Amino acid sequence: MRETEYETVIGLEVHVELATKSKIFCGCSTAFGAAPNTQVCPVCAGLPGALPVLNRRVVELAMAVGLAAHCHIGRVCRFDRKNYFYPDNPQNYQISQLYLPICRNGSLSIDTPAGEKQIRIHEIHMEEDAGKLIHDEWSDCSLVDYNRSGVPLIEIVSEPDLRNAEEVIAYLERLRLLIRYLGASDCRLQEGSMRADVNLSVREAGSRSLGTRTEMKNLNSFKAIAHAIEGERRRQIERLREGKSVVQETRRWDDNKEASFSMRSKEDAKDYRYFPDPDLPPVFIDEEWISRVRARLPEFQPEKQKRYQEQYGLSAEDSRILTESRRLAELFEETARLSGLPQKAANWLTGETGRLLKERGREADSLSFSPEHLAALIGLLESGRINRNTARLAFARMFDDDTDPLAYVTEHGLLTERDDSALEEAVRAALEENPGPAAQYREGKTKAFGFLMGQVMRKMDKKADPGHVRRLLEEML
């Protein structure tokens, strides 16, 4: 008997912490890493009588993400209270959006082996983050830090359009790149500024109806997401093959055990008693506000990548790498303009930059050297005033602390010798000292040329421009 084939159906709920300076409903700082409970006020500590006041910057960032994801922006949106008791939540309700979220009906395209695929977005809504609980096992007590309480979040809810881990990761990467381009968040899964909950069900291949889904939480890396999807898919299929049914529940992924565990089932699912927050009037978003936000949207990665190929004649691969970070893309465009050598700029920013980023464990968004310095370096190298080895040294210094390459090579005496008489003398000496190889070359053995080049360079203490040496050597041979 043939076994039934199953198809996996996945929808994602992605939480993103927005990079605003202050919290969503008060003026407290959102900076990460401050001493516990030092970034709190009566509002975000939930003191009685304190009232929330909406940070309009949050609305603009949510709107920008929505516009970038082709969403419809509601003319009126409203905040609702989600009621549940937990100590990380000082009011015992979270201010979120249920009935009238800010964005609806969007989509993002991802690349799959079968070509481009549209993933529909159901909605994007704004809400506040909770505080952080710290369980002190030593003194057997729990402590709460409200610094994160009230940090703005958006939740991006996709339709169940994803079919496997590869698509999920492609979607998350697309989303992350888009949000980073907007400067709306750094989207770090490990640090929690991006969190993805995976809703997954399986169904018989070809079936149109959806199976019972589970929701997976606590996924802190793309690897965990991929493993959790694979594990949950297998678990559900196994249950169905055993004739059991899938229980609708929330499961928690344990990264160390590489397995998920039931948190709560539908039966004890909470009734959040959502209702409109009477402390916050509806937010009216007019066409003009939307236009202003739209006008400030950057050129996003797919368009940029295409343009690089057309405008600069770069390869698809170079264009892709350069546009994976808005910072990198900006560095490239500026360096290309200043140096007039886009391909050379691309080479530095893909090859050497990539190598150093990997070596230093950094991300492209953190690149801090100036395009002026990179353009100067390219100029020095292309004009033969420094050789490639020197250029690499100068680049590494510039990469780390934006050292001016010209100042660096001057200070360290690394400029190539421009005194042609000295070079001519060195070439003449090398030829005289090595008549054998010179003769071999003249007889057509090109290999000997390299040896002679080396001899000249040694005489010049490696400060000669190899191109210049080559021309001179050829001439004199």
Place this chain on the structure above:
Amino acid sequence: MKITDLTALELGRRIRGRELSVREALEAVLKQIHENETRIHAYITLADETALFARADRIQKAIDEGSLTGPLAGVPAAVKDNICTEGMATTCGSRILSGFVPPYQATAAARLEKAGVLLLGKTNMDEFAMGSTTETSWFGPTKNPWDESRVPGGSSGGSCAAVAAGEAFFALGSDTGGSIRQPASFCGVTGIKPTYGTVSRYGLIAYGSSLDQIGPVARDTADCAAVLDVIAGYDPKDSTSVRRSDPGSFTSCAASAAGLRIGIPDDYLGKGLDPEVKDAVLAAAESLQEQGAQVRFFSLGLVRYAIPAYYVIACAEASSNLARFDGVKYGFRAERYEGLHGMYKESRSQGFGSEVKRRILLGSFVLSSGYYDAYYLKALRVKAQIRKAFDEAFRSFDLVLGPAAPAAAPRLGESLSDPLRMYLGDIYTVAANLAGLPGLCLPCGKTKEGLPIGVQLMADRFQEAKLFGAARAYEQVRGTFPMPGGKKEKEAAR
């Protein structure tokens, strides 16, 4: 005449005119408090006297130097205990907030202090403003200064009793469904619930956020207007606060009834209204008519839906507003409990009184899935209809006049045994909250037993000036309403 018999504005005038010092005013009111408080129990917390005298001296100095010139400078006043005062315990009349000292000042209290008002202390109230008698307070009931066997009304019973008993020259109350107007009526003082959004709610511990408003309680209309001038105004810390241009001008509202179109809803005079109250209210209307107002009866409709809609909305919001009182961060925590949920359950079971629990349960129920549409959304639709009915009425009338409560103050203990009847007592006041309208209650007579009766005037949103004008016109004819003489007056009345 005793200093404590003066109105707030008259006291302010005499202080500015060097006839009285701030210290003398403070001494007089503290003496009154010492004499009456053990019987009346208007306050939950009294400010430290040494600190008060020090502040009195600072205010005196500022007045003498000319840097403090407002009409309320140097006037001692009280604040309801659901309004946060920095450094002074704020309990909402509840055990669950015991020990809570706010680290910040409510905007309304801060505005009073800036105007040179001396804050004497925090007045008693029904727990979390839920009640109509001030008997649900964890700290015990307040007595009505007119008859100590009776309630002062509620929930701002402490504020109204303090003003009536001369224990404060004025007080701040809060009104969610009548909590200023009904006790003002029971205590023979004047109180106004302003248009929703007029006074900042920042620092007011919420009961029903979409209905709550802070307002003044005072000896007469002019005092109320002067206090409202100080506390009203846009506050960026309250998103529901409204920008309006007239705060600051209420004090100068002249008495004027001529030409005012006054409507009396038939619906407010029907079954359940005490005949003595009805007569006094209609007599007040007549007095206004004699001064040139046109008085007409009309049918408002929907009145019987106001109470259920009010309780559904207020309780729904309360169930969420009061969730933060959980024993985790401040206030009361049960001594013995097991685990997190045990702590929640024990702390809340012991920390809240039965009326508060009843309303939390009711509110949680109407918001729960499957009932939200049937109760909460339906109540919101009723609210919108009531607002429409008043919009309609205010096309024909400048003011709507009626009683503030079905009867004069009941005896202590009479109401709590029958909560539904107590809820129905809010029939004349809740509509103003549902529609966001201003409502003013001022004394218009006494029952045969010598208990005060109030008349309520309502106006369209932002039309407080009309209320003050008409109320002052009525007061000119009525004359100064007496202060209670306690038992002595009762005996004299016999």
